[in-house]
Amino acid sequence: MSPRPAPEARRAGRRPGDPDDTRRAILDAARRAFAASGFDRATIRAIAADAGVDPASVMHHFGNKRGLFVAAHELPDDPVALFSQIAAVPLSERGHAAALTYLRLFAGESSAGLSLLRAAASDEHAAATLREFIEHAILTVGVKILARPEQDGELRLTLLATHLMGIAVARQVLGVRPLATCDLETLARAVAPAVQHYIDPPG
Amino acid sequence: MSPRPAPEARRAGRRPGDPDDTRRAILDAARRAFAASGFDRATIRAIAADAGVDPASVMHHFGNKRGLFVAAHELPDDPVALFSQIAAVPLSERGHAAALTYLRLFAGESSAGLSLLRAAASDEHAAATLREFIEHAILTVGVKILARPEQDGELRLTLLATHLMGIAVARQVLGVRPLATCDLETLARAVAPAVQHYIDPPG
DNA sequence: GTCTATACAGCGATAGAC
DNA sequence: GTCTATCGCTGTATAGAC
Numbered sequence: 001m002s003p004r005p006a007p008e009a010r011r012a013g014r015r016p017g018d019p020d021d022t023r024r025a026i027l028d029a030a031r032r033a034f035a036a037s038g039f040d041r042a043t044i045r046a047i048a049a050d051a052g053v054d055p056a057s058v059m060h061h062f063g064n065k066r067g068l069f070v071a072a073h074e075l076p077d078d079p080v081a082l083f084s085q086i087a088a089v090p091l092s093e094r095g096h097a098a099a100l101t102y103l104r105l106f107a108g109e110s111s112a113g114l115s116l117l118r119a120a121a122s123d124e125h126a127a128a129t130l131r132e133f134i135e136h137a138i139l140t141v142g143v144k145i146l147a148r149p150e151q152d153g154e155l156r157l158t159l160l161a162t163h164l165m166g167i168a169v170a171r172q173v174l175g176v177r178p179l180a181t182c183d184l185e186t187l188a189r190a191v192a193p194a195v196q197h198y199i200d201p202p203g
Numbered sequence: 204m205s206p207r208p209a210p211e212a213r214r215a216g217r218r219p220g221d222p223d224d225t226r227r228a229i230l231d232a233a234r235r236a237f238a239a240s241g242f243d244r245a246t247i248r249a250i251a252a253d254a255g256v257d258p259a260s261v262m263h264h265f266g267n268k269r270g271l272f273v274a275a276h277e278l279p280d281d282p283v284a285l286f287s288q289i290a291a292v293p294l295s296e297r298g299h300a301a302a303l304t305y306l307r308l309f310a311g312e313s314s315a316g317l318s319l320l321r322a323a324a325s326d327e328h329a330a331a332t333l334r335e336f337i338e339h340a341i342l343t344v345g346v347k348i349l350a351r352p353e354q355d356g357e358l359r360l361t362l363l364a365t366h367l368m369g370i371a372v373a374r375q376v377l378g379v380r381p382l383a384t385c386d387l388e389t390l391a392r393a394v395a396p397a398v399q400h401y402i403d404p405p406g
Numbered sequence: 407g408t409c410t411a412t413a414c415a416g417c418g419a420t421a422g423a424c
Numbered sequence: 425g426t427c428t429a430t431c432g433c434t435g436t437a438t439a440g441a442c
Contacts, residue, residue: 057427118324122240122244158379162379170368176361248434257410260408418431424426424427
């Protein structure tokens with residue numbers, strides 16, 4: 001996260017034009033572009049321009065467009081920590097906490113989640129990455145937030161995740177009101193009961 | 204829907220090569236292509252090949268790619284009838300009925316809903332069309348299925364719609380299991396309680 | 407109305423000088 | 425490592441013969 005400590009003993013303070021700064025600038029621009037336009041419409045040229053580098057430099061660092069996409073979507077956050085945080089709050093308030101956490105996964109204009117979601121619509125590789133994240137990370141790690149995981153836990157958790165993904169699509173891809181003009185906190189409060197139902201079904 | 208009655212008195216039974224058959228064949232192929240690949244990756248050449256016509260013929264009939272897309276997504280079904288059907292069942296069973304109806308909007312490999320949804324990920328025009336459908340058709344017509352429309356009716360109905368849209372995305376775009384391998388009826392039954400909550404909130 | 411042929415543009419990717 | 429120049433491909437769209 002912070003300007004990483006030198007592996008051995010870095011010669012001096014790094015200056016603009018440093019290789020790592022270039023990589024980071026490209027990756028940031030790539031996330032913005034992929035999130036805004038999807039995989040196909042995002043262009044190497046535009047990403048390079050946004051990052052202030054030459055298009056050929058992008059190819060040099062990441063090989064090809066897919067390599068750039070993959071590099072831009074390596075998960076920076078530990079999903080375990082994410083769900084532990086939900087499990088830490090009392091059972092009766094987990095609906096709200098879960099809603100907020102899931103919504104944040106797709107929020108932000110350079111969100112890797114949103115970028116992945118948008119790209120997945122027309123790109124099978126991106127779809128597979130997101131599918132695996134939902135099937136594995138959300139399921140294997142997420143069950144700890146459920147009241148009774150043994151009762152259809154997998155299905156409940158999947159429906160919970162897809163509910164909030166649907167809201168993210170409506171909010172940030174389609175721009176459906178009143179969702180798009182609603183802050184996350186208010187939204188999370190409105191969805192909380194339905195989410196709570198999946199976490200702790202009354203039956 | 205059926206092979207439309209002749210406006211005046213059609214000369215004879217229509218044969219392959221008939222202009223209307225050509226149009227229909229192109230539109231069917233277009234829906235399949237757009238639903239499978241999204242707006243960008245679907246190509247005029249492939250659509251023409253699938254329909255068994257010349258690419259130039261497609262351009263002749265629809266002007267350009269966007270014209271074809273728009274023509275392929277003119278809503279064939281009356282949304283009023285759609286929601287009236289839900290409102291007809293008893294209040295306690297509307298969750299299930301609504302879930303099934305909404306899910307069907309996006310089901311099927313040449314579904315206009317799915318096609319529109321996929322295209323919307325990277326195309327602002329498609330996104331606008333779908334957004335308007337949700338904001339207007341679903342909201343203005345759909346409120347009749349709610350128990351108490353005066354209490355946050357707009358928001359509840361939007362969340363209801365986006366919940367099921369999210370499931371459709373997970374099912375048909377991402378292929379998330381167990382959703383993808385689940386029949387609509389079973390799925391509708393699992394979602395029914397949450398949907399029912401939006402239709403008839405206990406509070 | 408339907409075809410062949412082609413113009414025109416934008417993309418990813420490569421080669422090679424510096 | 426970075427840049428210029430360019431290749432090769434694919435796509436939409438058009439012109440004009442039939």
